[in-house]
Amino acid sequence: MKLSSIADAKGVFDLLRDDLAAVEREFARQSSSEVRVITEIAEYLLAGGGKRIRPLLLLLSAKALHFRGESRIRLGAVVEMLHTATLVHDDIIDAADTRRGRPSSNTAWGNSKCVLAGDWLYMQSFQVAMEERNFHVLDLLISLTQQMVEGELLQIQKLGRLINEEEYFDLIFRKTASLFRVSMQLGAAIADAPKEIEGQLGEYGRNLGLAFQIVDDVLDLTSEESTLGKPVASDLREGKATLAVIHALERGTGEEREAIRTVLADRSFNRVPHKTILAILKHHGSLDYAMDAARAYAEVARQCLTDLPDSEAKRALLWVPGFVTSRDR
Template sequence: MCDAAVTVKVKYSVSSLPIATAKEVFDLVRDDLSAVEREFGRQSKSEVVVIQDIARYLLSGGGKRIRPLLLLLSAKALGFTGESRIRLGAVVEMLHTATLVHDDIIDEAQTRRGKPSANTAWGASKCVLAGDWLYMQSFQTALDERNFKILDLLIGLTQQMVEGELLQMQKLGHLINEEEYFDLIFRKTAMLFKVSMQLGAALAGVDETVEQQLGEYGRNLGLAFQIVDDVLDLVGEEATLGKPAASDLREGKATLAVIHALERGTGAEREAIRTVLADRDFTRVKHATILEILRGHGSLEYAMDAARAYAEAARQSIADLPQANAEAGRALRALLWVPGYVTDRDR
């Protein structure tokens, strides 16, 4: 039985602990996230002007900052409030940003968050090197913590992300099954969510059991996040997404709803989907036709059900996390809020 089929059965409630509101979460982390932004800017300073220019451009593009948010909440939920959480928050955002730069080059993306992508503005060659610089700078910052556990987590993360990108490149235009899909999105997305949570645990110096709980939360949340991203890519509007709709299909990527429809469609429907994946455009088969096939088989709702199940599994994994003080309790309530935000968003 596939991973998704197991998790969609999770229906029970998480905890008697109330879930925070969006305002409560924002009030709790607003100052810390601002500090992370400043630290990112400080760490991305270089004598080579183009590196600074690209880093500033990427930082000004906004983004959800969900990875540093997770690290901050993880550390706070365990009672750690030292400055290291700000530095490592910048580290995970730098790693994420470097990954986006390289992804846009590989995908030949023209836009990112409604703006020209960095590779469009500066060219692929400069952006490859700027992405490499961000990777190295993030490790330099992490090295200053003098914590082998942190370095071990970041090295394992980077290896998984690179392997995930290479695996995805091998599979572009080809049909994959759910097991392969979940392996890819774990490597490319959920691993960074998992490590962001584990870094908070590493700073707090908690035992391995608690670290595993937080890592499981991050893994499940990351899977939910990517599944929702993939559904939004299929059904969203370019103005909302900040990039062309159905970019995944245009790049030859089969995501969960598409895999579900391929397994249940008629011969003609499967051939239509295969055509789009092979052509990497909607010249012979229209986007609307693919959406009709997906809706006809309940494939979009199937994917969203899987995302909601992973979100609930994330909550379940930290339901009994010890609370050191009132501030830790507020952070835990905020972590219980994040899965709902992930599944309910429209971009």
């Protein structure tokens, strides 16, 4: 597998510069409403930036299969609108104050307006997808939305509780990796790719999404607030046990396990400081364990591209897993 010409973020961005700009414009156009507050919230979220990795994956999937139709722009906007809607609802559920270094939308507009704006974005994304007149596309999006909502409900049920790795991976598939998978599948669907190719690209997205979320969870524990754009260790404060924490719980002493349980139950570091939890995780190699798992999923993602003909888009897709596992935010 050749990696020449696509070796960094700039190379990938240059490859998709015009398409990503078109997706941004389509997102702005489709999220404009006669109800001004919806437009204001959507504009605020769009201006907040983000990696745009989900539309990027859809665009690369379509490009690797030589599809250049306008559907790739519309559906690129659709997956970003769906992602944005989940962020709005997540911030409300988590009572978040900040997102990407700025006040979260619910802080600025209040929960009531934001939950309805999130609902509107969900419905608008399906309205845009309807323009494809493609039942397979709609089926992918409906199943995806059900999985994401189920993931959020399951997570709420498990807050403050100890979970095992199987439960953790089920959660992060539903909440994160399912959208990565469907983004890749949509690129294949609009290109009329064979089911086998669509399935392989979907598996690339699934494994990449799992790697992405594991890294996110590690960064939440170890990064600085100025880099992360939100308070560190938010997951523990919200009662969420992530992979490194689960690993430490299985290997720690009784005292160490009790310290972790206390933080999860209290949803605060009032009785056990963050640095104590971090020391436990480092002592048992739990952070390294989680990162090794992320890198393993990233490598599986690369292997899913074996049957794809060589192209600039394929080389970009081969580069993305390394970016996902080496980022700092």
